[in-house]
Amino acid sequence: MKTDFRFSNLLGTVYCQGNLLFSPDGTHLFSPVGNRVTVFNLVDNKSYTLPFAHRKNISRIGLTPQGNLLLSVDEDGQAILTNIPRRIPLYHFSFRSRVTALSFAPSGRVFAVGLRRKIEVWHVPSTPDSNAEGELEFAPFVKHHTHTGHFDDVRHIEWSSDSRFFLTASKDLTTRIWSLHPEEGFTPTALSGHKQAVVGAWFSQDQETIYTASKDGAVFAWQYTGRPGADPEKMRDDGDDDTDLRWRIVDRHYFMQNNATLRCAAYHAASNLLVAGFSNGLFGLYEMPDFNQIHTLSISQNEIDFVTINQSGEWLAFGASKLGQLLVWEWQSESYILKQQGHFDSMNALVYSPDGQRIVTAADDGKIKVWDIESGFCIVTFTEHTSGVTACEFAKKGNVLFTASLDGSVRAWDLVRYRNFRTFTAPTRLSFSCMAVDPSGEVVAAGSIDSFDIHIWSVQTGQLLDRLAGHEGPVSALSFAPNGELLVSGSWDRTARIWSIFSRTQTSEPLQLQADVLDVAFRPDSLQIAVSTLDGQLSFWSVSEAEQTSGIDGRRDASGGRKITDRRTAASVAGTKSFNTIRYSTDGSCLLAGGNSKYICLYSVSTMVLLKKFTISVNLSLQGTQEFLNSKLLTEAGPSGLVDDQGEASDVEDRIDRTLPGSKRGGDPSERKRLAEVRVTGVAFSPTGAAFCAASTEGLLIYSVDASVQFDPFDLNMEITPASTLAVLERERDYLKALVMAFRLNEPGLVQRVFQAIPPADIPLVVAGFPTVYVARLLRFVAQQTEQSPHVEFCLLWIRAIVDKHGPWLATNRGKVDVELRVAARAVGRLRDEIRRLADENVYMVDYVLQQADTSADSGSGAQARAREALEWEAPEPEGRSKLLGSSHEKGLSLDDLVKQPVVVDEDEWIGLE
Template sequence: MKTEFKFSNLLGTVYSQGNLLFSPDGSCLFSPVGNRVTVFDLVNNKSHTLPFAHRKNIARIGLTPRGNLLLSIDEDGRAILTNVPRRIVLHHFSFKSAVSALSFAPSGRHFAVGVGRHIEVWHTPSTPDQNVDGELEFAPFVRHRVYAGHFDTVTNIEWSGDSMFFLSSARDLTARIWSLDPVEEFVPTTLAGHREGVIGAYFSKDQETIFTVSKDGAVFQWEYIGNPNAIESDDVAMKDDGVQERWRITERHYFLQNNAKVNCAVFHPDSNLLVAGFSNGVFGLYEMPEFNMIHTLSISQNDIDFVTINKTGEWLAFGASKLGQLLVWEWQSESYILKQQGHFDSMNALVYSPDGQKVVTTADDGKIKVWDVNSGFCIVTFTEHTSGVTACEFAKRGNVLFTSSLDGSIRAWDLIRYRNFRTFTAPTRLSFSCMAVDPSGEVVCAGSLDSFDIHIWSVQTGQLLDRLAGHEGPVSTLAFAPNGGVVVSGSWDHTVRIWSVFDRTQTSEPLQLQADVLDVAFRPDSRQLAVSTLDGQLTFWSVSEAEQQSGVDGRRDVSGGRKIGDRRTAATSSGNKSFNTLRYSADGTCVLAGGNSKYICLYSVASLVLLKRFTVSINLSLSGTQEFLNSRLLTEAGPEGLIDEQGEASDLEDRIDRTLPGATRGGDPSARKRMPEVRVSGLAFAPTGRSFCAASTEGLLIYSLDTLPLFDPIDLDLAVTPASTIHVLEKEKDYLKALVMAFRLNEAPLIRQVFEAVPHTSIELTVAELPIVYIPRLLRFVALQTEESPHLEFCLLWVQAILVSHGQWVSDNRGQVDSELRVVARAVGKIRDELRRLADENVYTIDYLLSQPSAKDGLQNGQKSIASEAHVENAMDEDEDGEGEWIGLD
């Protein structure tokens, strides 16, 4: 089995904190999710997470006007510069302090950051295509100038359209105007008059007007005019000296949103639109300078943390961090472009659908979410459960999902109609902690921490069939054998029991262990059982013989990282030295295990060797990611991270304590934990075996074998360049050589250009001569083109040529190209469905057109003929070639 799994995508979290960004063309939205950045393609309905990770949660992100460079800065001021098209980290840099504002100039030459109460302007790092002078850049970040003048934290920076000036707003109740370079007769100006911190200051399109927005809901309009209260004769004299003319408030407006504070605002100069987000979850859309209210809408139950608008002014993006919501709203049509929300509480379990296209997650917030693996979006959310959902499992046949919950119910869901069609309950109120489903989908059983019995229901009737008694402690895990013969239960009484539920005598075979059982997993062939216990041991048992075959001590492998409140080292701590979840690989040769740790371990079952250890997160904003604690962060009152500083907040609404006393997690009024602990609560292998996903504190992490390298360095020499590839394609007409060169460079636009330039008559010969090593990549590329390209028949000709020329190799290496074949099958099925729907919609129109008589038939039958045979003969004009040409009949 291949073990080169690499991080592929992050689902389950769509927004954490910080600012949102639209790409220059407005088609993509950049959102910070913890210590990573996710890009949502709003046009193609896809999302992907950039591969880099910060050491702490991201506070600010910025994008150059060309959209090729992304600058992301974490809470400590450490920045990463990324090439967005290639997804490569270019530079690491530190601003030495927390950054509260970031903005690139429209010219793209500079960017400004708010570091505390200072503003620093830096030169934008240049890329090779921008460096027209040929000068080498030894320092990617060169500081242009530092601006001092504010007395509190800078909250926002906005550039003028000509990139010569910029506005800064701060919490010291003022906004200031600065020039990038010294300008004659220009003096930095302070705009004062607000009664609370200014959250935004914006230029109008002509730069003759400035709008400032404060947290208390006041909008001031500033213009550069003389003193309207001065005496006229003196006014003229003062104007000559240039003293009396200055920036003055000409209009004052107020939002009046029932004592709600303004959390964020954005102004679009081209359309004069001002958008404000309030602390009560309402946003307002206003037309300036008249301050006409266009629209208000409540989109969240909590604060709106950030709002931005795309370049054309059509789409508004909102982020709410408390509930993890991300919304994109088209204000003209009043419709949602994107509406996503992650789990509010930690995930408990996950499962792949049988076709591998969906992942289902459950969490303590009582919600069940279904995620599309290809697009990365949540497609449906079930909210019928009234308490935390603890387990989920698919029936092997059909689109039926089963979930168990602490509210005492087991529910069955139809994933075609998206509804709950069956609910199972026990005679007494129990909180179900685990569940298993018979592969045939006929029987479902569940275990509880309250009762030591296992309840069994019939899926068809919903009736309780039996209760299995035998355990002397709470039942922690259940699993049906893949062949449906037996069900296995694990308990805190140090035993695992094998039940034959379909026999007349429901006997159980107990397996004795040395500690509490946490999880069990069946090998796909149903012959072996893996058991994880609280003492960190992994044991493997023969199901038929009921005897232990081997075991692994995993305490050293899983231990790693100290919790923020630990008084012991990671090596001596016992809280994170066990595996809470186990899963076999698709071929049964490996076991994947995870627990209350930042590590996921992959073991070989045959050799009992740790093959690979995956690090879930390096985010220091989570507890348990550091190997060693810093003594500087220890105070007399305990660890600095656990000290509640809410009462020291500067704003009144931030100082109010709305939390429930004693509560540690869950719900809006009871979020008491400042630093969540890193842990893995669920694991699942994809049915193809090419990827696996892990439910962690940060979200749903997907690791895949199909993360392509940027280019293939094998046989790559100086002669293989995009220019030479185009020359071979267009001048030499050597399509095979051009295709191989494009695959070596692995640039998607170049491969697409070569692919579409191959004539349809040469496809079969080109594919037949293509080296075998490029077949999987060609198959994957053609499959993606079949889904995205309008050239349907052209793509199908490529698929046909691949299967005809290399069908035997594809059949022999089905495991290597299984995922590609699935994409091809899905694409061909999509084309078939679209053509069928198109034909069904137009069948009556086609029948009508086919039933109409042709002009020739009409003339022969004498229907509506206004010309005789002589007229018809005269209407034919014989050309030089002797062919008849219609010149028309009146």
């Protein structure tokens, strides 16, 4: 089994904090998710997460006008410059201060960054496509200028369309105008007049008007004009026509949203659209300069944190951090382009669908979400549970999902119609903590933390079949054997029991352990059980003999990272570490384990050796990710992270304390995330074994063996030409190399020539060595040739070789090659229909010939012989036969004449046919 798993995508969370960005063409949306950046393709309905990770949560992101460079900055001012097309981090840089605003100039040469009260302008690092010499700079970040003058944090930076001036909006109630280079007759200007913090400031299309919006819902329009009511002629006569010209408020507007405050705003200069998001979850769309209200909609239960508009002005993107919501709204058609929301509480369990294309997650918020792995989107959310969902499990056959919850119910879901079709409850009110489903899908079992019994229901009737008593503590884990014969349960009474529930005597075999049982797992061959206990031990038991065969001490492997309140170092805190969730791999050779640690461990079952440790997070915003505590963060009152500074916030709504005293899992969802601890609550292997996923504090992490972009050595060869391709084909007879070179050039004529020149006997060998990066294109090309080319048997040999040699890859990447597989199936189906139709026509024709032969006495044996030849003769392929028959009818030949004349087939006409 391959163990080279790498991070490939992040699901379960779509937006955390910071600003959203549209790509220059408006088709991609960049969203900061914790310490990573997720990119949503709004046209193809897909998403992917960039591979880099910051040391803390991202606060601001910026994108160059060309869309090739992304600058992301975390809460400490640490920046990463990333190449978007290649998805490669290029440079790490520190601004040495908290970044509050970031904006690239439309020219793409400079960017402005707000560092609290200070504004700095930096040159954009050049790339080979923008540099005249085609070389990268040795010093990517060069400071151009520093501006000071604000008295509080800068919240927004906006550039003019010609990149000569930019505006800065601050919490000190003012907006300031700055120039990039010294301009004759221009001095930096402050626009003051708002009564609360300025949220945003923008230039109009002609740059003659400036719009500013403040937190209290006031929108001011500024113009460079003289004193209102003054006579221009008199001013010109006095000679002071320039002395009284300055930026003045020419119009005032107010949103009037009762007690709601303005949280964010965006302006699209080309269409004069102003979008405002409020603290009550409403957003409004207004047309400037008349301030005509176009639309108002409630899209969230909490405040909207950020809004942006794409370049064409058609799509609006909103982000709400408290509930983790991300929406893209098309205001003209009033429809959602994207509407996603992650779990706003910790995930408890996850499971792969039997086909490996979807992942189901269950969380403390009572929601069950189904995620599509290929697109990265949540396709359906179930909200029928009224309390936290603790377990989820698929039936082995069919699209049936079972979930257990603390509300005392076990529910069965139909994932075809997306509905709850069965609910199982106990005679008394219980809270179910674990669940298992029989492989046949006919029996479901659940364990409770209230009573120590295991309840078993029939899925068909919904009735309670039995209650298994024997444990003396809360039941923490359940698992059915893959063959469906046994049920194993784990409890806090330090025992695991094996139940034979389908036999007449429901015997229970207890397995004595040294600590409380956290999780149990059956090996796929049903011969071994793995048990994880609270003391960090992994023990393996033989099912037939009920004896322990081996064990692993996982405390050292799980240790790492310390919390703010820990009095010991990360190395000596190993006594408190254990694995809360364990799963076997598909082939049963490896065991995946995760718990209250930043590590996921992969063990070999046969050798009991740690194969690999995966670090799920390096985010210092979470507790348990750092190895050593910083002494400067320790105060007389304790760690600075635990000091409550909420009462010192400048805004009234930020000073309100909504938390419940002494509770870690209650109160406001955002407050529970403030000092979140890194942990893994669930792991699962993909049915194909090529990936695994883990439910963590930051979201649903997917690790895959083919996560990186596949390397093709021909990408680096500059000598690939049609002439060299034909030379490799005809002289060297290296058919594999010639075919790859032809696909690299992507010229249809050249690809077809190389394709038809490959001998049929070499097809399996060529396909076996063909790079997987081109398999989808080869499959589509062969399917098109099957529909167009007369060489039917030749194309079918190619299709069979592709399916035989690359079948597992096609099954694993079904979502990527779904279109190609449908094209190939359509081509084969059309070919089958043509052959059937042609065979039916020939049967009637041959029957007619035989009847004519029987009635004609003159022809006698000659006609019968010719008819027999017509029956035994097989055309090289149906289309060729139909062409031959068609040409004979055009010449006026009968079937007897056709049988008499010899059939001559050119050797070059039928390639690959014998």
